[in-house]
């Protein structure tokens with residue numbers, strides 16, 4: 001049978017890449033393993049009672065929400081999002097500029113569907129979130145990689161790289177950025193670079209995908225405006241998500257953008273999944289309508305700030321000083337670690353022996369690199385496990401030095 005399938009696979013299926021995070025799930029789930037790997041919220045903070053309470057919408061609206069829904073999303077949720085995001089976006093985003101998606105990963109998928117022909121290029125931060133770039137790659141996209149420092153993407157490098165690719169006949173379509181508490185680096189794009197990025201994109205006739213699942217989870221410093229709110233040319237598609245601020249099991253995300261691109265993405269979505277689960281959207285809507293989301297956000301911020309601080313204290317206590325570099329993120333889920341003296345592959349194997357897991361750096365670099373870097377997520381493990389896990393990591397490092 002497998003002979004037959006081998007003959008039938010598409011080019012894309014033959015070349016497809018799977019997510020290393022998903023692939024190591026079975027390792028991470030081993031008994032006794034402490035995981036800093038997946039970018040998962042703390043289940044202890046899931047609002048189980050409040051979400052259950054929101055299920056009363058099934059009694060009230062069941063005949064509607066158990067039916068097929070509109071591809072563009074459940075209208076009351078769209079109206080809620082328009083109001084709820086008004087302050088950050090500087091205006092009420094209209095229904096025509098909005099699409100509810102199955103997680104924000106689908107925003108990248110549908111935008112790529114709508115813009116990328118096989119071999120076209122996307123400009124991206126490097127390192128960047130491998131979940132979205134793997135999906136883009138599986139669509140046939142290739143990448144122009146721009147490094148980051150603590151103020152985010154080095155935007156000034158974009159024009160020369162894009163012009164070079166264009167001179168070779170390559171088509172470059174959009175810039176992919178995670179402006180707040182970037183995954184995996186944790187950096188935030190400065191105000192000056194936000195302005196510059198918009199200017200560069202406009203001059204080069206590129207769109208921007210602003211992927212922002214962490215923007216609401218800021219511990220320190222001042223909020224910066226979304227690129228979408230600063231864009232008056234309609235070139236930015238903003239992707240948002242309930243995954244990190246409510247629960248990823250809802251699989252509800254959204255995007256804002258010019259009605260023309262939203263329409264194209266909506267038509268692709270018709271074929272992909274008809275619509276995001278209506279029942280899930282309705283539960284999320286009811287939860288938000290009751291004010292539970294606004295009540296939970298400050299608790300999430302406070303809880304994850306404490307976890308970040310516990311992880312950093314453990315770094316100072318247990319990791320061999322001078323051997324590892326990291327910067328405290330101002331929000332989000334991740335520390336990015338650099339260990340000049342220890343190859344990450346070796347550290348990963350040694351750490352797994354000691355039952356502590358992280359994600360190796362390499363898959364976050366679309367063009368290769370990252371063999372002395374890795375990502376640590378502080379939100380999922382309990383306070384005690386963070387301390388114990390970093391202790392084990394420190395032991396693994398010492399044994400390899």
Ligand SMILES: Cc1ncc(COP(=O)(O)O)c(C=O)c1O
Nearest residue numbers: 039103104105129183241243253
């Ligand atoms: C930067 C980034 N974009 C998108 C996603 C996907 O999130 P969702 O659960 O909304 O699909 C994640 C999840 O970790 C992420 O870190």
